[in-house]
Every structure is written in C-alpha cells, then in structure tokens.
Amino acid sequence: xxxxxxxxxxxxxxxxxxxxxxxxxxxxxxxxxxxxxxxxxxxxxxxxxxxxxxxxxxxxxxxxxxxxxxxxxxxxxxxxxxxxxxxxxxxxxxxxxxxxxxxxxxxxxxxxxxxxxxxxxxxxxxxxxxxxx
Numbered sequence: 001x002x003x004x005x006x007x008x009x010x011x012x013x014x015x016x017x018x019x020x021x022x023x024x025x026x027x028x029x030x031x032x033x034x035x036x037x038x039x040x041x042x043x044x045x046x047x048x049x050x051x052x053x054x055x056x057x058x059x060x061x062x063x064x065x066x067x068x069x070x071x072x073x074x075x076x077x078x079x080x081x082x083x084x085x086x087x088x089x090x091x092x093x094x095x096x097x098x099x100x101x102x103x104x105x106x107x108x109x110x111x112x113x114x115x116x117x118x119x120x121x122x123x124x125x126x127x128x129x130x131x132x133x
Contacts, residue, residue, distance in 0.1 A: 006072060008040065011041060012038075012043050012044070015034060015038075015044070016046070019031070019046070019047065019050065019086065023050055023054065026054075028050075028051060028054060028056040028059055029038070031047050031050065031051060031056075031059075032051075032059040032060060034047065035047055035048075035060065035069065036065075036066070036069065039066070039069070040067055041068070041069065041072035041073075041076075042072070045072075045076050047062075047075060047082065048072075048076045048077075048080075049076075052077075052081070052087075054131060056085075057091070058094075060073055061091055061093070061094035061095060062094070062110065063094070063095060063096035063112070065095060070095045070097065072090060073095070074088075074089065074092065074097065077091050085108060088104060089104070089105075092104060097116070
C-alpha cells in the first residue's frame with residue numbers, strides 16, 4: 001500500500017513538471033487524456049485551470065465523461081468562477097447535469113432577489129438596476 005501511494009505521488013509530481021511543456025506545445029488533448037485516465041482530480045485541479053485559461057475547457061465538457069470527473073470539474077468551476085454564471089450554465093448543460101443546473105439557477109435567483117429586496121422603488125433605482133445586472 002505504501003509503495004502504491006509513493007508511485008501515485010511520484011506520478012503526480014512528474015506530471016506537474018511536464019504539464020508546462022504540454023501547454024507550451026498546445027497539447028491540451030493530452031491534458032484531457034491524463035485527467036480521464038488518472039482520477040486524482042483534487043491533485044490535478046491545476047489542469048482544469050489551465051484548460052479554462054487557454055479556452056480549452058470544451059475538451060472536458062462531454063456528457064459521456066465519468067461521473068467523478070463531472071463532479072470534480074463542476075465543483076472546481078463553482079469554487080474558481082462562482083460569479084461566471086455563463087461558464088457554470090454552459091458546463092452544466094454540456095455535461096448533461098440539468099437537475100444540478102436547475103439548483104444552481106434557483107440558488108442564484110434567490111441570492112439576486114434577496115440582494116435586490118422587495119421594495120419596488122429600490123428595484124427600479126440605479127442601485128437596484130446595478131444589482132440586477
């Protein structure tokens with residue numbers, strides 16, 4: 001068991017040292033393959049970030065992805081980009097996570113209505129418009 005743990009740690013360390021070269025040569029498909037093959041998502045979140053940063057996140061946004069990869073990616077996007085509703089909605093739709101998308105939109109709508117308040121005058125004010133936007 002200790003040997004296997006060390007092997008995984010060594011592999012993750014090796015990958016972290018190689019990933020900059022893969023990115024430099026635009027080998028983003030290789031990053032996707034690594035993420036699919038090695039389910040150590042927490043240790044490999046930096047690859048999610050690189051794919052988002054280089055506008056290659058579409059490589060992971062496939063409905064056929066493993067449920068564990070979907071969950072890890074969506075959790076990462078919620079933590080890293082909580083205000084980017086467009087990205088979050090797109091990811092949920094692309095991964096076929098419609099029920100989770102409904103929960104996300106409900107949560108965002110509730111936050112918005114709470115922030116704006118119930119006063120029609122406040123909603124129609126400049127401050128209210130800013131909150132809606």
